[in-house]
Amino acid sequence: MQTFWERVILLLQSPSVVELASMLEVKRSTLSSWIHTDRRPPMKVLMKISKLTGLNLNQLEYGFDYKDNEEEEVAENLPQQKKQLSAMIEDLNEEELIILKSFLPYLRKQSLRNRTRKERS
Incomplete structure (x- = not known):
């Protein structure tokens, strides 16, 4: 099963942490820390990811097939x-x-x- 960040990277087709950090408007070091510890970002960033991917927060967290x-x-x-x-x-x-x-x-x-x-x- 994919991790949260693996899903985000796949959905946003982001080849690098630098590019993803730019898309999410956060520091590269902060994003790198979230990815390596599999931590979730603040709600503002989560909402931006949701908007960019077209998925709700539950689908981002639990997978593409999650149905509310x-x-x-x-x-x-x-x-x-x-x-x-x-x-x-x-x-x-x-x-x-x-x-x-x-x-x-x-x-x-x-x-x-x-x-x-x-x-x-």
């Missing part, structure tokens, strides 16, 4: 939520449908804004 139970539960409940929404929409009158139709783009825009903010953090 909460994510699976949400995915399992999605069809049921869609059915419930569909039933609610069926009961709306024409005026309520017009309001809902105008509200959905707003929700989508807010969702995109929130995702963008999270990605920048």
Whole structure:
């Protein structure tokens, strides 16, 4: 099984500690110490690694195939939520449908804004 740092180096395709330190904006000696002792960096650096690799912290820690139970539960409940929404929409009158139709783009825009903010953090 790969170590945390082996996964990071593989994912970021970083051939040297100097290059990886530059990518993570830390001193080479500090990064080298973390790698040789298999220590985790501060949260700010972990979040940068997560952003650069596209993996969540659990996947970085436990491997690429790690699945978060909460994510699976949400995915399992999605069809049921869609059915419930569909039933609610069926009961709306024409005026309520017009309001809902105008509200959905707003929700989508807010969702995109929130995702963008999270990605920048």
